[in-house]
Amino acid sequence: MRFEGTENYIATEDLRIAVNAAITLERPLLIKGEPGTGKTVLAEEISKALKMPLITWHVKSTTKAQQGLYEYDAITRLRDSQLGDEKVKDIKNYIKRGKLWESFEADERPILLIDEIDKADIEFPNDLLQELDRMEFYVYETNETIKAIKRPVVIITSNNEKELPDAFLRRCFFHYISFPDTSTMEKIVDVHYPKIKSKLVSESLKVFYELRDVPGIKKKPSTSELLDWLKLLMNEDIKPEMLREKNASNLIPPLHGALLKNEQDVHLFERLAFLARRDNG
Amino acid sequence: MFVNFFHELKTAKLPVSLREYLTLLEAMDKGVPSRKVEDFYYLSRATLVKDEKNLDKFDQVFGHVFKGLESLEADQVAEIPEEWLKTLNEKFLTEEEKDKIEAMGGWEKLMDELKKRLEEQEKRHEGGSKWIGTGGTSPYGSDGYNPEGVRIGQKENKNFKAVKVWDKREFKNLDKDVEIGIRNIKVALRRLRKFARDGAADTLDLPGTIKNTADRGYLDISLVPERRNKVKVLLFFDVGGSMDPHVKLCEELFSAARTEFKNMENFYFHNCPYESVWRDNKRRHVEKINTWDILHKYSSDYKVIFIGDASMSPYEITYSGGSVEHWNDEAGAEWLQRITDIYQNVIWINPVDKKHWEFTPSTQIINQIFSNRMFPLTLEGLDHGMKELGRNK
Numbered sequence: 001m002r003f004e005g006t007e008n009y010i011a012t013e014d015l016r017i018a019v020n021a022a023i024t025l026e027r028p029l030l031i032k033g034e035p036g037t038g039k040t041v042l043a044e045e046i047s048k049a050l051k052m053p054l055i056t057w058h059v060k061s062t063t064k065a066q067q068g069l070y071e072y073d074a075i076t077r078l079r080d081s082q083l084g085d086e087k088v089k090d091i092k093n094y095i096k097r098g099k100l101w102e103s104f105e106a107d108e109r110p111i112l113l114i115d116e117i118d119k120a121d122i123e124f125p126n127d128l129l130q131e132l133d134r135m136e137f138y139v140y141e142t143n144e145t146i147k148a149i150k151r152p153v154v155i156i157t158s159n160n161e162k163e164l165p166d167a168f169l170r171r172c173f174f175h176y177i178s179f180p181d182t183s184t185m186e187k188i189v190d191v192h193y194p195k196i197k198s199k200l201v202s203e204s205l206k207v208f209y210e211l212r213d214v215p216g217i218k219k220k221p222s223t224s225e226l227l228d229w230l231k232l233l234m235n236e237d238i239k240p241e242m243l244r245e246k247n248a249s250n251l252i253p254p255l256h257g258a259l260l261k262n263e264q265d266v267h268l269f270e271r272l273a274f275l276a277r278r279d280n281g
Numbered sequence: 282m283f284v285n286f287f288h289e290l291k292t293a294k295l296p297v298s299l300r301e302y303l304t305l306l307e308a309m310d311k312g313v314p315s316r317k318v319e320d321f322y323y324l325s326r327a328t329l330v331k332d333e334k335n336l337d338k339f340d341q342v343f344g345h346v347f348k349g350l351e352s353l354e355a356d357q358v359a360e361i362p363e364e365w366l367k368t369l370n371e372k373f374l375t376e377e378e379k380d381k382i383e384a385m386g387g388w389e390k391l392m393d394e395l396k397k398r399l400e401e402q403e404k405r406h407e408g409g410s411k412w413i414g415t416g417g418t419s420p421y422g423s424d425g426y427n428p429e430g431v432r433i434g435q436k437e438n439k440n441f442k443a444v445k446v447w448d449k450r451e452f453k454n455l456d457k458d459v460e461i462g463i464r465n466i467k468v469a470l471r472r473l474r475k476f477a478r479d480g481a482a483d484t485l486d487l488p489g490t491i492k493n494t495a496d497r498g499y500l501d502i503s504l505v506p507e508r509r510n511k512v513k514v515l516l517f518f519d520v521g522g523s524m525d526p527h528v529k530l531c532e533e534l535f536s537a538a539r540t541e542f543k544n545m546e547n548f549y550f551h552n553c554p555y556e557s558v559w560r561d562n563k564r565r566h567v568e569k570i571n572t573w574d575i576l577h578k579y580s581s582d583y584k585v586i587f588i589g590d591a592s593m594s595p596y597e598i599t600y601s602g603g604s605v606e607h608w609n610d611e612a613g614a615e616w617l618q619r620i621t622d623i624y625q626n627v628i629w630i631n632p633v634d635k636k637h638w639e640f641t642p643s644t645q646i647i648n649q650i651f652s653n654r655m656f657p658l659t660l661e662g663l664d665h666g667m668k669e670l671g672r673n674k
Contacts, residue, residue: 013319013320013323014323014326014327017313017314017320017323017324017327018323018324018327020313021308021313021324021327021328024308024311024313025304025307025308025311025313027304029327030331032333074491074492074495074496075491075495077495078494078495078498081498162471166296166331169331169332170298170300170301170331171300172331173304173327173328174327174328174330174331174332175327176333176336
């Protein structure tokens, strides 16, 4: 079982190795990188490419590690007991399975995506150490041990908002998705918009990388923003020439709203455009 | 196997552990990478590096340890007939380039040089084999004066990577990020947070209540104390004079600290703290606070952070009357000593780049008083500083 990228997803050589290592050695793969470089999409694409079911666990600031294992619904049980329901006799009826449990008991070997693990409490990864390492956990209410039938492929993404504990990191493979270079970027664009005129692509990529290099920009536009922008450009049928002639009169690229998401960045650009006009005029 | 590599990584202060090393070996055993050295590089990177700020360090160590190791799959036999090379080159070279080669001492000399180098290479590959890696060692590939140069063995330059992947050092700018913004500072300061439930149990513990009620079968309300950030911080800022260039950075640090710590008191001083400091910089000459009062008022479990460039005349620290602004009865050093004696967790954060410290005597004096607890105002420095502050003695 080897992952080689898909027709919708360009995986660089190093990413492929990291993914394949994680699959072969059955260890979690931790993915970091700038927002919008395709961390979450990766899991979906692996699932498509290797035809494995995908189980996604979106982590929020309130998520507890226990919720991934199981939850004991005591309230329903209390109500049922007052109503005299027969179900109340068996505590199993009130154990709700979490995503981890689900993935442990899946018939096929699944992919478990733990998305944005850094959003949760600082202790969250520590609480999952044993579960991810041994791929088993204990249910106190029913006195049973849940063990993974087939160890799932675990993909974890992080946006670096919190540091992850060392003990956790040691158990993972790590890959940092660096920002794609021009040639990779052209491939990515090609995969998403095959019909787009190649001239438009190269012109827009030029504008895009120039934009990323502007000093002092707060939020650098990323791959997903570039793709959105290209979609807009195609919709509006912007000519490649329009992108090129932006030298003096309009430094701000057309439809920049898709690229610049920050008011300060737009202001910065307007100021630069103004300066350029003044210097030329 | 690769023990040397592992030790080199350790020496370079990369946080690698035995467990990760074993994982790497296991992956090699299971044949995750093919026999390409690039694959091995990617695999070892995914296994041993867990933080993007360490990627650059890793690249350097890798390049260093596996120096001279070229793409192993490039096992093209390079028995080079001189004539062949010559024609090949003449086909590719422009007139201008040929002239340049002439200027270098002519074609013969160039070939001699090439031969010599190839011989050297044969020696290095032991056993007298004729294998010559085409990737990168060819002296003429990217030397600049012979752009289409002497390409050994192959027409396609698929193995002819002038720069090896790890030598590109793509992750250079992720290393110890010099760029430091409010958000980054906040993340660093967060290390210091210590949440604890403190005080009277007066908040409804909803999950606890539900659980107890469900477990017992009757309404059982439970209360917990509110959760508070227990860390208490005293912040001393150096203002004026040589600190002016660092104002923006310090402002960012300050605003980040403000939101992170509820229990934070801040004071200002100039160059070195003496018998009085002030709270409001605009009214610094009117509203002074006696430093003794501060030492008495705030208990020793406060964590103290000084922020200043520590650049001044050494007299301002070591002599009484050394202050540039007023007459001080006791030397700054005594005050600093007093503070470090009372508070266990004290650090000094210096916005000046660490490599300049040793040239400023005053910086050294203060660092000595602080028993080396001076940290540069970089992400890494802040991180270390916060760790130091968080330490319980």
